Structure formats: structure tokens, C-alpha cells
Amino acid sequence: MKILIINSGSSSIKYQLFDMEEHAVLAKGSVEKIGMLGSFLKNHRNDGDVVKLEGEIVDHQAGIEYMLGVLTSQDHGSLKSLEDINAVGHRVVHGGEKFKESVLISDKVISKMEEVAELAPLHNPPNLKGIYAVSELLPDVPQVGVFDTSFHQTMPDYAYMYAIPYSLYKKYGLRRYGFHGTSHRFVSNRACSLLNTELKKQKIITCHLGNGASITAIKHGKSVDTSMGLTPVEGMIMGTRSGDLDLGVLTFIMNKEEIGVQSANTLINKHSGLLGVSGISSDMREVEKAAEEGNKRALLAIKMYSYRIKKYIGAYCAAMGGMNIVVFTGGIGENDTLTREKTCSNMEFLGIKIDREKNKNTKGKEDIISAKNSKVTVMVIPTNEELVIAQDTLEIISKIGKG
Amino acid sequence: MKETVERIEKYALKKEAGKSYTSETFSKVGIVGCGNLGQEVARMVSNTGVDVVFLEVSKGKIDDALSGISKDLDNMIERWGMTESDKRAILSRIDGTLEYSGLKGCEIVIEAVKSKTREDSVGLRKKIFKEIERVVDKRTIIATNSTTLVITELSSELDHPERCVSLHFISPAADVPVVEVARSLHTSDEAYKRVCKFARLLGKRIIPVIESPGIISTRLIAPMINEACEILMEGVADMEDIDATMKIGFGFPYGPFEMADKIGIDVVVRWLDNLYKEFGDIKYKASPMLKKRVRASHLGRDTGVGFYRYDLNGKRILQEKRDPCL
Numbered sequence: 001m002k003i004l005i006i007n008s009g010s011s012s013i014k015y016q017l018f019d020m021e022e023h024a025v026l027a028k029g030s031v032e033k034i035g036m037l038g039s040f041l042k043n044h045r046n047d048g049d050v051v052k053l054e055g056e057i058v059d060h061q062a063g064i065e066y067m068l069g070v071l072t073s074q075d076h077g078s079l080k081s082l083e084d085i086n087a088v089g090h091r092v093v094h095g096g097e098k099f100k101e102s103v104l105i106s107d108k109v110i111s112k113m114e115e116v117a118e119l120a121p122l123h124n125p126p127n128l129k130g131i132y133a134v135s136e137l138l139p140d141v142p143q144v145g146v147f148d149t150s151f152h153q154t155m156p157d158y159a160y161m162y163a164i165p166y167s168l169y170k171k172y173g174l175r176r177y178g179f180h181g182t183s184h185r186f187v188s189n190r191a192c193s194l195l196n197t198e199l200k201k202q203k204i205i206t207c208h209l210g211n212g213a214s215i216t217a218i219k220h221g222k223s224v225d226t227s228m229g230l231t232p233v234e235g236m237i238m239g240t241r242s243g244d245l246d247l248g249v250l251t252f253i254m255n256k257e258e259i260g261v262q263s264a265n266t267l268i269n270k271h272s273g274l275l276g277v278s279g280i281s282s283d284m285r286e287v288e289k290a291a292e293e294g295n296k297r298a299l300l301a302i303k304m305y306s307y308r309i310k311k312y313i314g315a316y317c318a319a320m321g322g323m324n325i326v327v328f329t330g331g332i333g334e335n336d337t338l339t340r341e342k343t344c345s346n347m348e349f350l351g352i353k354i355d356r357e358k359n360k361n362t363k364g365k366e367d368i369i370s371a372k373n374s375k376v377t378v379m380v381i382p383t384n385e386e387l388v389i390a391q392d393t394l395e396i397i398s399k400i401g402k403g
Numbered sequence: 404m405k406e407t408v409e410r411i412e413k414y415a416l417k418k419e420a421g422k423s424y425t426s427e428t429f430s431k432v433g434i435v436g437c438g439n440l441g442q443e444v445a446r447m448v449s450n451t452g453v454d455v456v457f458l459e460v461s462k463g464k465i466d467d468a469l470s471g472i473s474k475d476l477d478n479m480i481e482r483w484g485m486t487e488s489d490k491r492a493i494l495s496r497i498d499g500t501l502e503y504s505g506l507k508g509c510e511i512v513i514e515a516v517k518s519k520t521r522e523d524s525v526g527l528r529k530k531i532f533k534e535i536e537r538v539v540d541k542r543t544i545i546a547t548n549s550t551t552l553v554i555t556e557l558s559s560e561l562d563h564p565e566r567c568v569s570l571h572f573i574s575p576a577a578d579v580p581v582v583e584v585a586r587s588l589h590t591s592d593e594a595y596k597r598v599c600k601f602a603r604l605l606g607k608r609i610i611p612v613i614e615s616p617g618i619i620s621t622r623l624i625a626p627m628i629n630e631a632c633e634i635l636m637e638g639v640a641d642m643e644d645i646d647a648t649m650k651i652g653f654g655f656p657y658g659p660f661e662m663a664d665k666i667g668i669d670v671v672v673r674w675l676d677n678l679y680k681e682f683g684d685i686k687y688k689a690s691p692m693l694k695k696r697v698r699a700s701h702l703g704r705d706t707g708v709g710f711y712r713y714d715l716n717g718k719r720i721l722q723e724k725r726d727p728c729l
Contacts, residue, residue, distance in 0.1 A: 011452060035428055036452045037496075041411060055411030058428045069414035082416075137416070240486075259482055267483035 002026070002084050003390045004071075006064070007091040008130030010122065011036065013063050017071060017078055017085075018390040025386075026078040027071060031063035039063075043070050051076045060126070061133040068137060088134050088143045089393030091182075091385070092127045094120035095147030096173055102150065102392040104400060105131060105143040113145065119173060119230070142400070144393040151181030154222040159319070162229070176234070178226035180208045180330075182388040184216040185223075187329045187381045194366060195325070195377060203320040205313055208383065209339065210330030211239045211282070215309065217316035225319050227312055233268055235312070237305045239282030242272035244308070277301040284332050284339065306342035313343070317350055323376055326352065328369075329383040335363045344370075344378060351375030429453050429601055433509035433539075435531055436516030437468035437499070439705070440548060443576035444513060446472050449496040450489075450577070451604055456498045456505050465499030472497060503534045511544040511601055513570060517670070524549070524673070528557050536561050544598055546570040550621040551677035553614050555587035564589035568598050573620055574666070582607040585614040616681040617674065624662065625674040625687070631659035632690035642710055643724055660710040661719075664703035668696045668710075 001020040006013060016028040029043035039057035044050050053070060057063045072079045079085065090105070096116035103109050110131065117124040134143055152160075160176040161169065168174050184206045191206075192199040204218040213236035216226040227235025227243075237243045245268065254264050275282040278301035280290045290298035317323045327333075328340055337360050344354040353374035362369050362380045370378035432448045434441045434457040445455045445468075459465045476490040498505075506512055512535050514528060528547060535545050545567045547557055558567035569585035582602050586595050602609050612618050617625065631645050640648075646658020655662075663671050672689045679687035696702065696709060703709030704717050712720045 035430070037430060037454050041414075050406040052406055052408045053411035053414060054408060056430075057411065058430075065416050066411055066414050069416050073414055253483075257482060259484070263479075263482055263484040266485060270486050270489075271483055 001086050001394065002079065003393050004085050004088045005091070005386045005389045005393075006088060006130045006134065007386075008060060008126050010126045013060065013067065013130060015067055016386045016390075018387075020390065020394050029067070029070075031057060031067060033057070034063050035059055041066050041070065043067075043076055045076060045078055049076055060129040061136060064130065064133040065137055082138060085138065085141055087393050087397045088138065088141055089389040090127060090131055090134075090143060090145050091389055092145045092147045093123035093149075093179070094177065095145075095149045095153075096177070097153070097175075099145070099147050099150050100153040102144055102146040102389075102396060104396050105135075105145050109145065119177075142397050144389075144396045146182060146389040146392050148179045148181050149177040151185045152176075152178035152216070152223045152226050155224055155226065159225045174230055176226070176229040178214065178216070178223065179228045179232050180212070180214045180216075181223070182385040183208045183329060183383040184214075184218065184226070186385065186388045187327045187383055188216075188218045188221070188325075190366070190381050191325050191327050191377075191379050194379070194381075202325055203317075203323045204325040204327065205316050205323050206327045206329065207309060207313075207333050207343075208330040209236070209309070209328065209333035209336070212241070213238045213243075213330065213332070215312045215316065217320050219320045225316060235308075237277075237301075237308050238273045239284075240270045240273045240275045242268045242276070274301050274305065277304060284336055288336075288338060302338070302342070306339050309339075309343045310347070313347070313352075314350065323350070326370075326376055326378045328378070328380050334365075334380055334382050337363070340369065340378075340380075352378060354378055429510045429604060431456065431509045432601075433458065433506040433512035433535070435506075435512065435514045435535065437464070437471075438515065438517050439471075440572065440574055440576060441513075441515040442468055442471045442475065443574060444515060444548075444572060445497050446475060446493060447577040447605055449493045452496070453604075454496045454498075456500055456509065458500050458503065458505060460501070462501065465501070468499060469494075469497070503538050506535060507538050509539055509543055511546060511598070512539060513546045513548060515548045525552060525556065528552065529560060532557055532561055532567070536563065542566060542594075544568065544594055544601070546598065548572060550583070550585075550618045551616050551674050551681070553587070553616060554585060555589065555614060558587055558589060565591040566594045568595060569614060569618070570598060570602070571618060571620065580607055581610060583610045583612050583618045583620060585612045585618055587614050617678050621674050622678065624666075625671055625678060628659045628663045628671055629675060629687070629690050629693070631663075632692035635660075636690065636692055663693070664709035664711055664713070666703070667705060668693055668702045672697050 003018045003020055005016045005018065011034045013031040017026045019026050025046060027043055027045045029041065031041045033039040034057050041053040053066065057066060068082060071077050072081055094116055096119050098112050098116055113128060131143060162175060187206050188204045189199060191204065192202060199221040206216045206218060208214050212232050214226055214228040215236065217224050233241050235243050250264060273282060274284060274287050278287045278290065278298040280287050280295065280298050287298045287301055291302055332339055340359055341354060341356065344352050353371040354369055355371040359369040364382060366381050368377060368379050370376060431454045434445055434455060437445065437457040437459050441457060445457055449455045457468060459468060473494060476493060479485045480487060480490060514531055532545055541563050543566065547554060547569050548571055550571045554567055554569040558564035567587055568590050571583040573579040573581065584598055584602060599609050634640060634645055635642060642660045646660050649655045649658045657665060672693050675687050675689040700706060701708040704713050707713050714720055
């Protein structure tokens with residue numbers, strides 16, 4: 001059973017080819033700079049063969065066509081023919097309220113996805129382009145859509161509603177949706193299987209800290225609250241995003257600096273966060289380096305970053321009436337020992353006690369970093385969103401008898 | 404293992420893979436004349452990920468245009484509209500050339516030159532169109548940004564006039580989300596569709612128009628500026644108050660005098676001259692208030708003086724106004 005996973009962005013497509021029986025990634029790669037000068041495709045086969053294909057890639061369809069071409073090629077391929085692909089799984093950013101779980105893609109599903117696209121105008125249309133292209137090139141292969149938002153569809157209304165006129169929720173679907181759902185789902189599941197405990201009995205807080213960052217409260221296996229909202233700008237401080245912000249600040253800036261909606265959007269999405277505060281970088285490693293060298297704003301950015309996480313952990317602990325497990329994942333969550341240490345410091349009253357040595361030695365691998373006598377188990381678990389998409393795809397096509 | 408690099412074409416599933424779409428996309432856009440509007444268009448097109456090459460008459464003009472674009476981008480960064488890395492990416496896609504051959508490979512070439520007189524502007528543009536046609540593919544769209552000159556006339560001497568349209572951006576082109584697209588008597592449906600696709604790529608609402616001098620925008624704005632001059636000349640009100648009435652009363656972002664300074668008073672006069680010549684209506688006869696300023700080279704923001712005064716950065720120097728009630 002071979003499943004191809006596609007994550008189609010505005011000018012790039014990332015892909016992985018899974019062999020589900022062997023639990024192996026046969027090949028992975030990306031198509032970059034689609035429709036631009038200097039476009040290329042890079043494929044990594046699991047035996048170490050790496051090839052870069054240069055040439056004009058005019059659109060997503062051409063990109064996917066070349067991707068299929070290289071995957072079935074004599075020299076760099078992993079498949080004998082296209083018929084070896086049993087299914088294709090797509091990452092779709094926004095599923096709105098229409099998609100509460102992963103779905104088998106049909107014409108009806110595509111038109112529903114098109115309706116949802118206005119909630120994520122930057123992300124969903126390129127996701128759809130990937131789906132259109134596969135429909136054209138592999139018309140007989142079943143496709144599955146896996147949504148970043150669907151895991152959070154279990155949030156209760158009092159957690160997902162904004163306190164704005166209710167009519168606007170009705171009119172535009174304005175509410176909190178949350179993102180990184182596949183990641184939160186994966187690490188919470190993985191944590192329980194590593195601890196050999198039942199997901200349904202746990203209260204888990206998962207911290208996905210990457211370039212974007214979100215925290216989710218998972219009670220008995222279900223997301224009951226998450227820090228991102230309608231868009232990925234709510235919640236945590238991120239590389240270049242502000243996270244939670246008094247709306248009055250934004251209207252004040254728009255008024256004083258005489259800027260419009262677009263610039264305001266760029267301001268909170270690209271000029272803010274770690275970069276905006278430190279003035280150094282959006283990359284936590286560089287901000288930490290500057291802080292070590294005595295840069296005060298870098299130090300401030302680091303303090304603000306972990307303080308925000310700490311506040312949310314407290315809030316979600318209250319929301320769930322306790323917690324048993326805290327998981328760190330994402331680039332920063334998996335590798336940045338300082339952020340984890342700062343976040344978990346002085347949290348003994350809530351049952352979190354970190355083993356500083358273990359924390360220092362855990363980078364990019366699964367491990368428990370809490371002390372033996374910590375009531376809450378704190379863990380590091382590298383995320384694997386592609387695997388979740390592949391598993392969902394397998395499950396869905398098995399149900400329809402194509403698996 | 405070492406990474407190998409190969410050409411992508413042989414990995415196509417079908418022989419014609421990729422190629423069939425080529426003509427429908429835009430990867431390189433040419434601009435002839437890189438003054439204010441040319442620079443705005445270059446910046447906007449490059450921002451969509453498409454390469455831009457602009458033609459200018461001297462090395463100095465190329466440098467001016469590049470530094471103008473760079474300055475505009477800095478302003479946007481300062482006003483939170485973009486980031487340093489966006490700027491680098493945009494600039495990396497823009498190149499200047501002194502030769503028409505530099506326009507080779509463009510899917511669309513936009514003429515945006517500024518000329519002094521009507522005679523000059525028709526003749527000059529016809530020549531430019533011919534030069535462009537010599538170097539580009541026969542399907543390449545050739546567009547003009549001019550509104551008061553009709554595209555049928557400009558394209559009449561080409562071998563393939565069916566690929567010509569008038570694509571009129573309104574300054575500041577990057578911020579105004581509307582563009583007038585006019586077809587000539589020769590324009591083919593295919594060319595028109597491709598231009599509309601290009602305009603949509605830029606995120607513009609397309610206003611489809613039948614070619615007519617001044618189209619919509621110029622024909623409405625030029626007489627308004629002219630009429631504002633009449634009001635001023637009759638002593639009904641001063642410039643500030645006329646501008647304020649239109650801005651506050653009708654929600655215009657600029658009053659007529661501010662607008663004239665921004666567009667360039669010489670340009671406004673040329674528009675009016677063209678409209679007068681085409682329609683023969685006295686309402687298009689340029690006001691002496693405008694002509695006087697053109698003669699004095701008080702052309703507006705670019706020259707530092709027009710109806711108002713401006714500093715080196717093009718920012719208006721405000722003068723204190725007396726309270727009318729005192």
C-alpha cells in the first residue's frame with residue numbers, strides 16, 4: 001500500500017511517499033518556485049539518492065506531473081508505475097465548520113472546500129490546486145483531505161465563539177477554529193502510547209512551538225480549547241506574529257500611522273513576534289545567541305515568549321480541571337531547552353517539575369523531561385504530520401474497500 | 404550521496420508536459436519608460452513573483468528608476484507594508500535595459516513613457532510599438548498605459564495589431580485595485596482574455612471598456628480639475644477649501660488641486676488638450692491656471708511647486724491657514 005502525501009502551498013509543493021506496510025518513507029521532496037524563474041524539484045529517495053531537477057514548472061499541475069514523473073523514473077524513482085499509488089492524501093489548512101474530520105474527496109467535497117476557501121484565502125486555494133492537479137493526472141486514485149482545523153472541531157461553543165455580535169458569526173463563520181490539528185492529535189496519541197496509558201483518561205496540554213505556535217487543551221482525547229483562532233495569528237508569540245493583542249492597539253496604530261488593512265495585516269503577521277520585539281531575528285536560536293551576548297531586547301523577547309506559554313498552560317489547566325501530561329513539539333518545542341525550562345519553571349504548584357539535566361539532553365527526540373516526582377509528565381515528542389495524513393488516508397480508503 | 408542535477412523536461416509524464424500551459428502564464432513582463440508609473444507597475448508586477456525588465460534611454464535613468472523603486476519599498480517597510488526580505492526578493496526580479504532586445508521573451512510589454520506634446524506622443528509611441536514588435540514573439544501582448552491616445556491608432560502600423568490593448572493603471576498603481584482595459588478595433592478575444600488574466604494576477608478589478616479618448620478615469624478627473632481652476636479663478640473659494648470640500652464632502656482621497664500636483668500639471672494639460680481635440684467640447688479647454696503653471700514649470704509634486712509647495716521627499720509643505728470666522 002503506497003500513499004502519496006501532498007502539501008501544496010502558494011508557490012511550492014512538499015510531498016512524501018509512504019509504504020504503509022513497511023512503515024517507511026520511500027521518497028520525499030519538494031517542488032519550489034512554481035511559476036517563477038529558477039523553479040526546481042528536489043527528490044530524496046530513502047536509499048540516499050538525491051536529485052535536483054531544474055527547468056520551467058509553470059503551475060501546480062506541471063509540478064505534480066514532474067513529481068509523479070520522477071517517482072516512477074528509472075534513475076531516481078521509487079515506483080514501477082503510477083498504478084502503484086493506492087491513494088493520495090492532501091494537507092488542507094482550513095476546513096471551516098464543514099469538515100470535522102478527514103474526508104474522501106469527491107466533487108461535492110471539492111465544492112464545499114471552495115466555499116470554505118474564503119476563510120483562508122492564502123492557504124486553501126493552493127491546497128485546492130494540488131487536488132485539482134491530482135484529479136486530472138490520477139483520475140482513478142482516491143484522494144483524501146486532512147484538515148489542520150478539524151481536530152479542534154470538538155471545542156465547545158463557549159471556547160470557540162468570539163464575544164462579538166452573533167450575527168457576524170452567522171454571516172461569515174467568524175469564530176475560533178485553531179490550527180496544527182494533525183500535530184496536536186499526533187503528539188497526544190503518541191504520548192499516551194509511549195506512557196502506555198489510555199488517551200481517554202488523560203488531560204493533556206500540547207505545545208506546538210515552531211515558526212507558528214499553538215497550544216491545545218486535550219481532555220479525554222478531544223481538543224477542548226486551542227490558542228489559534230480564525231487565523232493563525234492569535235495566541236502564542238511566534239517568529240514574526242504578535243499572537244494575542246489588544247485590538248485597541250491595532251486600531252490605534254492604524255489611525256496614528258495612517259495605514260490600511262493590508263499593512264496592518266503585515267504588521268501583526270510579519271513584523272511582530274520575536275522579530276518585532278528583539279529586532280534581531282524571527283529565529284529563536286539567533287535571538288538566544290543575541291541574549292547571551294547581552295542584548296536586552298532579545299532577552300525580553302525570550303522572556304515574553306515563554307511567559308505567554310506559561311499563561312496558557314495555566315489557563316488550559318483551569319479549563320480542563322487539571323492536567324496529567326504536557327507535550328512539547330515543533331522546531332522550538334523539540335530542540336529549545338531554554339524555552340522549555342523557562343516555561344516549566346515555578347510550576348510546581350500545578351504539579352510540573354522538570355528534570356533540568358534531562359531537559360538539557362533532550363533535543364529532537366522522544367523523551368520524558370519531567371522529574372520522577374513530578375505529578376505532571378512533561379514530554380518532548382517530535383511531530384509527524386505527514387504520517388497522520390497517511391494514516392487517515394489509509395483508514396478512509398480501507399473503509400471504502402480500496403485499501 | 405552526492406546530489407545530481409538534471410533538466411526536468413525528461414521527467415514529464417507526457418511529451419508535451421508543462422509546455423502546453425506556458426503561453427497562459429506570465430514569467431517576464433517588459434515596461435518601456437520607467438518614470439513614476441513605470442516604477443509602480445514594475446514593483447507591483449515583481450511582487451507577484453514575475454520578472455520585470457524595463458527599458459530606459461540612459462544608464463542614469465535606469466539607476467534613477469531602480470533607486471526610486473527601492474525608495475518606495477523602503478517607505479512601505481517603514482509603514483509596515485512589507486519586510487526587508489520582501490524588498491530583496493522584489494528588487495532581485497527587476498532589471499533595467501538600454502536595448503529593445505532586452506524585452507525578448509516577455510509575455511507582455513507595457514508602454515508607460517511620458518511625452519511633451521500630442522504630436523510627439525503619438526509618433527513616439529508608434530515608433531516604440533514597432534520597436535517592441537521587432538523583438539518579441541508574435542503573441543506577446545503590447546499594451547499602453549495612455550488613455551487619451553487610442554490604441555487603434557497606436558497599433559495601426561504593426562504586423563500584429565490584434566495583440567494590442569490599452570491597460571490603464573491609476574496611480575499609485577500598486578494601491579489602486581482597479582484597472583481599465585480597453586480593446587481596439589483590432590484586438591483579438593484571445594489577447595483581451597490574456598490581458599484580463601494578467602490584471603487579475605495583479606489583484607485588480609477589471610473595468611472592461613471600449614476604447615474612447617480618456618476612457619472613464621481621465622475623462623472624469625481632468626474636467627473636474629479644470630472646473631476647480633475655474634472656481635478658483637472666479638474667486639469663489641481658495642484651493643484649500645475647494646480641496647477640503649471634495650475630500651470631506653465626497654470622500655475623495657485627494658482634492659482636485661492635490662490631485663493635479665500628484666498627477667503632474669503638464670500631464671493634466673496634455674489630457675485636456677487631447678480630449679479637446681477629440682471631442683471639440685469647450686469644457687475640455689485647459690484653464691489658464693493650469694497653462695500658466697506649465698509655462699513656469701511649476702508642474703506639481705515632482706518639481707517641488709505646483710498649486711502647492713513640496714519638500715524634497717515630495718511631502719507637502721503646509722502653510723498655516725487663517726480661521727475664516729475671525
